[in-house]
Each structure stands twice: as C-alpha cells, then as structure tokens.
Amino acid sequence: MPSYAATFMADLAAGRAVVFEDMENDPRLAGLAAWPAHEALQIRAQIIVPLVKAGRLSAVFFVHAPDARGWSAEDVALVGDVAERTWASVERARAETALRDESRTAETLNRTGAALAAELDLTRLVQMVTDAGVDLSGAEFGAFFYNLTNEAGESYMLYTLSGVERAAFEKFPMPRNTEVFAPTFSGSGVVRSDDIRADPRYGRNDPHRGMPRGHLPVRSYLAVPVTSRSGAVIGGLFFGHPRTGRFKERHERLLVGLAGQAAIAIDNAQLFLAAQRELEERRRAEEKLRDLNETLERRVADEVAERVRTEDALRQAQKMEAVGQLTGGIAHDFNNLLTGISGSLELLQSRIRQGRLGEVDRYVGAAQGASKRAAALTQRLLAFSRRQTLDPKPTDVVRLIHGMEELIRRTVGPALEIVVSADAAAWPTLVDPNQLEGALLNLCINARDAMPESGRITIAAANRQLDDREARAHDLPPGEYLSLCVTDTGTGMTPEVVARAFDPFFTTKPLGQGTGLGLSMIYGFVRQTGGQVRIESEPGAGTTVCLYLPRHHGTVAEDAALTERPDAPRAVDGETVLVVDDEPSVRMLVTDVLEDLGYTAIEAADGASGLKILQTNVRVDLLVTDVGLPGSMNGRQVADAARVTRPDLKVLFITGYAENAMLRDGSLDPGMQVMTKPFVMETLADRIREMIEA
Structure with a gap:
C-alpha cells in the first residue's frame, strides 16, 4: 500500500504546497498507508511546503496541528516565508562553516609552507607534513612511509606517524607491494577509497585476506605519492579514518x-x-693533509706573511707618492701665502712703531687676502682627500679653471705646456666645486704621467646640447650640459684599457706609481652629480677625458671681496660667552672680538676646565668650543655633559677639521652650529649674535 508521502511527491517536486485540514477525513488519504509518526505526534492538520532550489526538491518544511483546522492562504504564505527564511539561515550557516574551514585550511597550508621552507632536519620536516595532512584531511591518523625498495620492490620504512602512537605499528610488518599500495609507491597516482575493505584490490594477494588482527580500524583511505624533482618516488603519505566516506x-x-x-x-x-x-x-x-704538510705549510705561511709585509710597504709607498704628487705644488703655494702673511705682519708692526699709520690698511688687506687664499687651498686639500660630503653649489667652471691654472702648472712641472680653452659664455653647473677642483687636478696629473718627457695638456670648457641620439650614446637624459675636457698628447690607451679605466685599483702605471683610484673617484663624483664621464683615446695619439655636467639655470655668486663690513652687532644685558680652545692665539682673538662687542668673555684651555665653569651658576649664554681638545674630553663631550644641567645651552663648534666625534648619525642637535677655521672675525661675531638671539 503506497504511503501518502509518495502520493504527494509530484506536487512537492513541482513546488506546490500540500495542505491537510483534517487528515482523518481527507479523501486524498483514503486507502493510503498511515505514517506511524502521525499518531505518536497527534497530528490532525498539516501544511507541507517544498523548497525547490535549482530545479530540485532540496528540503520540505512541515507545520502540524493536533486538531482539525482550516488553513488560510495567509497561513500557507506565512509557512512558506518561514521555510524560505529557515533555508536561508541554514545556507548561511553552511557558508560560514565552509568559510571557516577554508580559512583554517589556508592558514594550515601557509604555516606549513613557511615552516617547510626553513626546515632542514628530515625527521622534523616529515613529521610536520604528516601532521598537516591529518589536519587538512580530517583523518583520524596518518603516516609517511619511505620508499626504500629491495629487488622485489617490497621494502618500505615507516618514518612518521600522526594521531596515533608509534607502538600501534611496531608489531606489524611494513606494508608490501600489494595491488592496493602499488599506485602510491610507484608514483602512478592517488588512491582514495570510501571503504578500503570493500575495494576488490584490498587483500587480493595477502594471505591474511585483509587487515591483520589488532590493526588500526581503517575504512576511509587516502594515499598520495611524494615524488622528487628527478621523478623518483620518495615515499607516500597515507591517511585513514574508521568511518566510511570521509x-x-x-x-x-x-x-x-x-x-x-x-x-x-x-x-x-x-x-x-x-x-x-x-x-x-x-x-x-x-685535516689529514694539514697533518702531512705541517712543515711545508709553516714555510708557506712565513712566505705569505713576508709577502703581505712587502705589499703593505708598497701600498704605503704608493700612498706617499700620490700625496707627494699633489702636495708638491700646494706646499709651494702655502710658502708663498705664508710669506705674504708673515711679511705683512712684520711691516705692519714696523709701521706702527714708526707712527706711519697711513700704510696700515694696505698691509692688513694683503695679510687678509693671503689668509683667505690659504683657507681655500686647505679646503681643496680636504676635498681631494674625500674627507667631506658633496656640497653642490652653482659654479662657474671657467672661473674655477682659471683659479686653478697656476696650481696645475706647478703640479705638472715646467716641461709640459698648459693650454686653457674655455668659452667665456659657458653655462654654470650645480656641482661641489671642491670635488670638481680635485677631479680636474687628478686628470692633469694623469695626463702628465702619460707624457714622461714633454707634451701639451689642453683644458677646455664648452656648452653641449645633447639630442636623443647623443644622450643615449652618453647614457644621459637629453638636455643642456657643460663639458669639461682634459686632453694630452701622450701615449694613449688601447680599447681594452679604456674599458677598464674606471675600475677601482686598475692602473697601467708601473708598480708603486699609482693606486688606480683616481678615475674611479672622478666617475663616482660626476655620476652622483647627475653627469657622465667619457674617454676617447688612441695608442700613440693621446687621450681626452670629458666630464659632462648638467647645466644650472640659476645665477652664480661672485667671489667674496675684501670690502668694508658694517659694524658687528653688540652684546646686550651683560651677555656672557665661554670660549674653550687649546690654542692660546685663537682664544685671545675670539676673546678680544667678544670684549670689543661688549660681551663678557670667559676662557678655558681644555674641556675639563670648561666643564667646571659650566657646572657652576655663572651666566653662560653661549659656549664656543673647539672640537679637538687635549685631555680626556673633546668639544662634543663638553657640550653633551654641560647640557645635562643646562639643557638649553647654545653651542658653536669651531674646528679646523670635520672630526666625526662632533656628530652623531650625521647631524648636529638643535641649538648647535659649526664654523670651520679659519673664519673672518666679523662672521664669527654675526654668528654669535644670531645664535644668542635665536
């Protein structure tokens, strides 16, 4: 006898609700088998709403009443709405569950991938893989078997287990090359079974005809081969669950x-x-070889040590030679400048004694001019030695060449002719002038070395407009450039030498006559400035080295002239300046300038003495200190210690050399400034006033 559920299935599958107002007297149910749950649940009236999704009956929603009742259309619509909402809630819950599962799966994969990439211990690595496999598949237990095969292909080794103690496998032999295991250990494919015991391959060649007594209860089964880059099967991952279809x-x-x-x-x-x-x-x-050759190695070590000492001495000689090439001409200039300074001071003293004060200004001007030229030479030396960072300034290269012409002539010697061919309308460029001076001097020294007997050095400056083709050839953006070229009539270079000319430590000069650093330093400086260096040379026909520097569209400041300055600003309200310097003449000059301007000046000859003054209650509006001081404290240490009790103390460092001790991480603290010796006393007075008022 058919059931009423089967009778109305067609209506439900078509999406039509089935409504019973009195199931005991409904003619549609006459002759149909009763549903036992009706009596148990005391169901008399009923609404059955189907949920058809994607053309398929996916669920049925029942509403029951214990007594007969008439269902209105609104009742049926309400039950339909509740059914839809219930379905939506179920689907949302399923989606959230699936999303959590996917998130956990992705997290497991990411965590395992990162851990595997960093792990080199095989035991820990394979255990991580097995544990991750159990987590990803929801298996009850998992194992990794190494594929160590004998001639019959039946020798596997249990490497790791997850989800079960190792003792569970110790009393059983390793798996053999049976039909069900073969795809995994041969690498031919994955084995997945909803019930391995029902698999016809399972136990076919096994005298036990299935799972040994006491074995783990495996029904759902999943085995995946692990194959190396070479194609060899390393082993297999095996996972099981006691329930089917997992x-x-x-x-x-x-x-x-x-x-x-x-x-x-x-x-x-x-x-x-x-x-x-x-x-x-x-x-x-x-170790064995060392034991056998201990005596020989000792001799070799002695030879190597001696060679290292010889090379060190040679490098030192090369350094001294490089310094000598530069300083010979500069020493000559310094002697001239010192003669001008000392002679002017002697005559100044003599004229004052004689009462001939009308000539004083002339000698003062001469001494000041020589002092400024000496300061410029010192800065050039520092730039050449690369002891200062780039300080790009708008620069008139033609003026720079003429300013160096006499120094270059003295450096290369009288045997060589120097020709300067500079376009008076040459564009300015934004460059560190000190570095450019060092580069030009280095190129002239190289040209001199290429002409050991006689020859001509031509220094040229001209404007260059590089179009797209020329710019590509020079590895530069198209645009306007100032070219500075040094040409010699010397021995020239082969293409192979030109290709390596900018390599650090590469040199063609005889041993001991060059470090091979000059051109590499020039190349780095010019590239940092946004320009380029190019070499044209032919053996026996000379060499031309050209620096291409970007045009600067701004103006270039004129050289500072020895003009009268307005009166320096004077002190107010008893302002006090502490001067710390180990050079008595410097202390005297600075103190005299301060006192002339109305400041109270306090002197200290070393850092410890200056700090003692700063640790008292005496008024100090500004600390002026040299950086390099004798004793245990330099100027920076004095300033830092003083700021412990005077946090707002303003500090002006005066130094003849930019010592690293002055700076931490490349900058000065707020309220600190630096002036490089020598400086104009009026400039010092302006800086002191500016800092005190800040």
Whole structure:
C-alpha cells in the first residue's frame, strides 16, 4: 500500500504546497498507508511546503496541528516565508562553516609552507607534513612511509606517524607491494577509497585476506605519492579514518599540493645533508693533509706573511707618492701665502712703531687676502682627500679653471705646456666645486704621467646640447650640459684599457706609481652629480677625458671681496660667552672680538676646565668650543655633559677639521652650529649674535 508521502511527491517536486485540514477525513488519504509518526505526534492538520532550489526538491518544511483546522492562504504564505527564511539561515550557516574551514585550511597550508621552507632536519620536516595532512584531511591518523625498495620492490620504512602512537605499528610488518599500495609507491597516482575493505584490490594477494588482527580500524583511505624533482618516488603519505566516506575530492587536491611541497622540502633537506656530509669528509681530508704538510705549510705561511709585509710597504709607498704628487705644488703655494702673511705682519708692526699709520690698511688687506687664499687651498686639500660630503653649489667652471691654472702648472712641472680653452659664455653647473677642483687636478696629473718627457695638456670648457641620439650614446637624459675636457698628447690607451679605466685599483702605471683610484673617484663624483664621464683615446695619439655636467639655470655668486663690513652687532644685558680652545692665539682673538662687542668673555684651555665653569651658576649664554681638545674630553663631550644641567645651552663648534666625534648619525642637535677655521672675525661675531638671539 503506497504511503501518502509518495502520493504527494509530484506536487512537492513541482513546488506546490500540500495542505491537510483534517487528515482523518481527507479523501486524498483514503486507502493510503498511515505514517506511524502521525499518531505518536497527534497530528490532525498539516501544511507541507517544498523548497525547490535549482530545479530540485532540496528540503520540505512541515507545520502540524493536533486538531482539525482550516488553513488560510495567509497561513500557507506565512509557512512558506518561514521555510524560505529557515533555508536561508541554514545556507548561511553552511557558508560560514565552509568559510571557516577554508580559512583554517589556508592558514594550515601557509604555516606549513613557511615552516617547510626553513626546515632542514628530515625527521622534523616529515613529521610536520604528516601532521598537516591529518589536519587538512580530517583523518583520524596518518603516516609517511619511505620508499626504500629491495629487488622485489617490497621494502618500505615507516618514518612518521600522526594521531596515533608509534607502538600501534611496531608489531606489524611494513606494508608490501600489494595491488592496493602499488599506485602510491610507484608514483602512478592517488588512491582514495570510501571503504578500503570493500575495494576488490584490498587483500587480493595477502594471505591474511585483509587487515591483520589488532590493526588500526581503517575504512576511509587516502594515499598520495611524494615524488622528487628527478621523478623518483620518495615515499607516500597515507591517511585513514574508521568511518566510511570521509575523504572527498577536495581533500585529495589539498594533499596532492601538500605532497608537492613536501617533495621540494625533502629534496632540499637531502641536498643540505649531502653537502654537510661532503663538507665533513672534505674537512677530515684537509685535516689529514694539514697533518702531512705541517712543515711545508709553516714555510708557506712565513712566505705569505713576508709577502703581505712587502705589499703593505708598497701600498704605503704608493700612498706617499700620490700625496707627494699633489702636495708638491700646494706646499709651494702655502710658502708663498705664508710669506705674504708673515711679511705683512712684520711691516705692519714696523709701521706702527714708526707712527706711519697711513700704510696700515694696505698691509692688513694683503695679510687678509693671503689668509683667505690659504683657507681655500686647505679646503681643496680636504676635498681631494674625500674627507667631506658633496656640497653642490652653482659654479662657474671657467672661473674655477682659471683659479686653478697656476696650481696645475706647478703640479705638472715646467716641461709640459698648459693650454686653457674655455668659452667665456659657458653655462654654470650645480656641482661641489671642491670635488670638481680635485677631479680636474687628478686628470692633469694623469695626463702628465702619460707624457714622461714633454707634451701639451689642453683644458677646455664648452656648452653641449645633447639630442636623443647623443644622450643615449652618453647614457644621459637629453638636455643642456657643460663639458669639461682634459686632453694630452701622450701615449694613449688601447680599447681594452679604456674599458677598464674606471675600475677601482686598475692602473697601467708601473708598480708603486699609482693606486688606480683616481678615475674611479672622478666617475663616482660626476655620476652622483647627475653627469657622465667619457674617454676617447688612441695608442700613440693621446687621450681626452670629458666630464659632462648638467647645466644650472640659476645665477652664480661672485667671489667674496675684501670690502668694508658694517659694524658687528653688540652684546646686550651683560651677555656672557665661554670660549674653550687649546690654542692660546685663537682664544685671545675670539676673546678680544667678544670684549670689543661688549660681551663678557670667559676662557678655558681644555674641556675639563670648561666643564667646571659650566657646572657652576655663572651666566653662560653661549659656549664656543673647539672640537679637538687635549685631555680626556673633546668639544662634543663638553657640550653633551654641560647640557645635562643646562639643557638649553647654545653651542658653536669651531674646528679646523670635520672630526666625526662632533656628530652623531650625521647631524648636529638643535641649538648647535659649526664654523670651520679659519673664519673672518666679523662672521664669527654675526654668528654669535644670531645664535644668542635665536
């Protein structure tokens, strides 16, 4: 006898609700088998609402009443609405559950991938893979078997277990190359079974005809081969669950991906272990070799040490030669400048004694001019020695060349002719003038060395407009450039030498006559400035080195002239300045300037004495200190210690050399400034006033 549910299934599948107002007397139910639950639940009236999704009956929603009743259309609509809302809630819950599962899966994959990439211990690595496989598949337990085969292909080794103690496998033999295991250990494919015991391959060649007594209860089964880059099967990942139908296609895809990660990580770990073994074997072999050749090695070590000493001495000689090439001409200039300074001072003293004060200004001007030229020479030396960072300024290169012409003539010597061909309308460029002076001098010295007997050096400056083609050839953006070229009539260079000319330490000069650093320093400086360096040379026909520097569209400041300055600003309200310097003449000059301007000046000859004054209650509006001081404290240390009790103390460092001790991480603290010796006393007075008023 058919059931009433089967009778009305067509209506439900078509999406039509079935309504019963009195099931005991409804003619549609006459002759149909009763549903036992009706009597148990005391159902008399009923609404059955189908939920058809994607053309398929997906669910049925029941509403019951214990007594007969008439259902209105609104009742049926309400039940339909509740059914839809219930379905939506169920679907949302399923989606949220699926999303959580996907998130957890992604997290597991990411965490495992990162861990595998960093792990080189095989035992820990394979255990991580097995644990991750159990987590991703929802297996009850998992294992990794190494594919160590004998001639019959039946020798596997249990490497790791997850979800079960190792003792669970110790009393059973390793799996053999049976039909059900074969795809995994041969690498031919994945084995996934909803019930391995029902698989016709399972136990076919096994005398036990199935699972041994006491074995783990495996029904759902999933096995994935792990194959190395070479194609060899490293082993297999095996997962089981006591319930049927636990592993789906999704789990299979996840574990195939995990097996790929595992294969790469195992390959890497094995390569690392092989390398470690090779290194260890090499170390043992080297130890034996050292034992056999101890005497020989000692002799070789002595020879090497002697060679190192010789090379050190040679490098020192090369450094001294390089310094000598530059300083010979500069020393000559310094002697001239010192003569001008000392002679002017002697005559100044003589004229004052004679009462001939009308000539005083002339000698003062001469001494000041010589002092400023000496300061410029000092800055050029610092730039050449690369002891200061780039300080780009708008620069008139033609004026710079003429300013260096006499120094270059003295440096290269009288045997060589110097020709300057500079376009008076040459564009200015934004460059560190000190570095450019050092580069020009270096190029002239190189040109001199290429003409050991006689020759001509031509220094030229001209404007260059580089179009797209020329710019590409020079590895520069198209635009306007100032070219500075040095040409000699010397021995020239081969294309091979030109190609390596900018390599650090590369030189064609005889041993001991060059460090090979000059051109590399020039190249780095010019490239940092946004320009380029190019060499044109031919053996026997000379060499031209051109620096291409970007045009600067601003103006260039004129050279400072020895003009009268307005009166320096005077002190107010008893302002006090502490002067710390170990040079008595410097202290005297600075103190006299301060006192002339109305400041109270306090002197200290070293850092400790200056700090004692600063640790009292005496008024100090500004600390003026040299950086390099004798004793245990330099100027920076004095300033830092003083600011412990005087946090707002303003500090002006005066120094003849930019010592690193003055700076921390490349900058001065707020309220600190620096002036480089020598300086104009009026400039010092202006700076002191400016800092006190700030």
